[in-house]
Amino acid sequence: MDTTRDFPLPRRGVLALALSATALVAAACAPGGSGSDAAPTSSEPVTTDAASLGNVTLTVWDQNTDGGIDDAQTKLNDQFAAAYPNIKVERVSRSFADLKTTLKLALSGDDAPDVVQANQGYPDMGAFVQAGLLQPVDAWAEVYGWTTRYPEDLLSLNKFSSDGATWRDGNLYGVSQTGEIVGLYYNKEQLSQAGLTAPVTFADFEAALPVLQAAGLQPMQYGDADKSPGIHLFGATLSAVAGVKAASDLVSGSGGAWTDDTSVQAATKLSEWSTKKYLPEGHNGVGKDQAVTDFGQGKGTFLFTGTWQQATLQEAMGDNVGFVALSGVDDKAETLGGVGLAWAITSKASNANAAAAYIEFITNAAASQVLVDTGNLPVVLPEGYQAATGTLAGDIAGQWNDVSQQNGLVPYLDYATPTFYDTLTAGVQQLTGGQFTPEEFTESLQKDYSAFLQDR
Template sequence: MKIVAALGAAALVLTTACAPGSENPGGQAGAPSSVKTDAAALGDVSLTVWDQEVRGGQAAQMAQLVKDFEAKYPNIKVKRVSRSFDDLKTTLRLALSGNDAPDVVQANNGRSDMGEFVKAGQLVPLDEWAKAYDWGSRYPGTVLQYSRYSADGKTFGEGNLYGLPQVGEVVGLYYNKEKLTKLGLQPPTTWAEFEDALAKAKAAGETPMQLGNLDKWPAIHVFGTVQGKVTPADQITTLAFGRPGASWKTPENTKAAETLVSWVDKGYFNSGFNGQGYDPAWQDFGKGNGVFLIAGTWLQADLAKALGDKVGFLLPPGQAADAKPVVTGGTGLPFAMTNKAKNKDAAAAYINFITSPDAMKVLTSTGNLPIADTTQQQPPAGLAKDVFTAFGTAVSQEGLVPYLDYATPTMYDTLGAALQDLMAKKATPQQFVDKLEADYSKFAAK
């Protein structure tokens, strides 16, 4: 994918009318009447930023970009607070409602987080800064839609812009090359070959697939991978964005649930997967335990460091080798501005800096997948090249579908818990889809 890079003018000031608060039923934070992009002229500023860039390559790129930002703008000091995804999700809601909220936050763009924050008026729409910095020339609409909401937080994928992501994401198959070779197998090119590899790994005494589902959300990615093989992409997209006309109670979704249960019955996952954390699971894979790991491209740097040239990555194969990909993905968590930001222009300058073309080069060099200028980067051979190729294929063939937990404000919790019950054999596939449909129907009725 190529997203044309362009930089906004260094000292542009735009003046626009503010939208009246009375027209924002959710109490939306309004955009300012003017914005400034000359960050060096903003005076001394202290900027508090919360992010979830805690893993190896993620932490490295953020530390470098903060250092570079402060070097370019010595008048702005960044106080960076880094938390794990789960910790950030837990603490952010309370923080945004307090008087000491951070200026910039990395917020999960699903309805349960960003949608609710928009509804509560806790995030500032970034549209005027987007014009000033010309973000539209760096990011296509298909990327920006993942950070757009209507003012009331009801409609996802349309409306005002509330965040800007750094990285692209796609959920695929990490595989241990050595183990596949010992099994006499090549990387699978069809879904049947993939399931055959799982069966042969189990028969040979290997752990076919690593999964740590204590945190509940990891199984969402596994289910989404299976769902994409039996469910049309447009049906998944409509469902995940919570739009009218979608339903969980379909033969395709039930079949996906049945397939997941069959994998449990066949022993394709590591023992005790529902009680193991996400990080310990992928770290175990990184130690050479397991043939496959269904996970996102955010693990690229860490797994490359752990396994070197022994690890590969590919998109989940289709029913046929030439099938169009249907794969969960999109953007990483976008960076957003809170309504408590003390200097909103400084906050916007920070967001612009860490998503600039130069920042994309830093992301590439630290083992991450930049969302912009992707085809202009030079990833090293091996896992990085696999990841860049897979993401480029998914985007160019329009095969990306949104994360399923985007669907409703409560779907993250509902789906995660339902998958734990399904895979623990505490609920049947039919009970599983019934539970999800109840959540979905309740939201649609509002």
């Protein structure tokens, strides 16, 4: 998402916390006190007894605006209100694009929200941590069991050093509700009409494009007016062309350069898809929601987007839609993805214990079942969950397993630097719009990253 973004799937039941009063006193510490360089911002002792906190109002900002996840969030908020009538939740729901442009200002204001969804990586979470706008949640992670509920690799996506300089290390600044992978949705009837079967490899997908066009079909649906779809399209392509390690190294800065041959090759594919009209004309002026709607109405055979569109496309297409994470250069399913935006507690939260109780409620085992029931992919699937084979839910759960178990996940590319989101999204628009050559596009990415390294 932006959303950006991510692993074994542990099977756990509902976490039972039976802390005696003595244990609570012993465990009481400033939030974040268990982190390696924790910078606590709340003085209240940690407690899991949310019913004892008195009347509390929590302002919660989220970006769960798509159909299925919005349904899930509404149900979870209603259930939380019933369980804790003393805690009132005032929900503010914004699109990912709106959240990116307004959240930092809101966090800096006098009337800051208590709980927010913060995008991982340097542009958002790192900047918020550096500015002292979020507080570590390590203390609550310990008492609620978040450190055992999620694999360390997943938790690390929500970690930063207290100065915001080092990603995936240091304090924990939130936990995520959903798992995400960017994959290829496909229209089964249109593939059959063109005499094709569902692609398994990236090469299969590419080979299908001219065949679909010759059959009078629009090969791909795509709309990049909101910018984030460009991250998904280029990221999934780069993952397949370069492989997981090389692509991941670029994001983390541990190897390679954005001007490497594989990056240029991936950029060249996007440029050619636009020139050959495999991408729809005028795509940079089409919103992502409209592109999803158009795909659901049969105006395109393929659509690269994330698992967060499961419920919307299931409702629109029924059994006519499938999903696959394509195998790439490493001969395994490898693609862009991670976890949904982290649920974080702000530094100005009016009651950090109430905020933590809310985050626990919407991410625990019972919440995972609500997510599944509303057509979403939780980070940790409910114990014993098995979606029906041949269904979209089954495709997505199976692909999530394949990608995570084979270490096929590449973090969202915009995590790379504080300014990479803007550089990357503008660059993809210019690339597919014909204003950038593949070389110019990759050079712009490397320039951004080089500047980031010089400033560190």
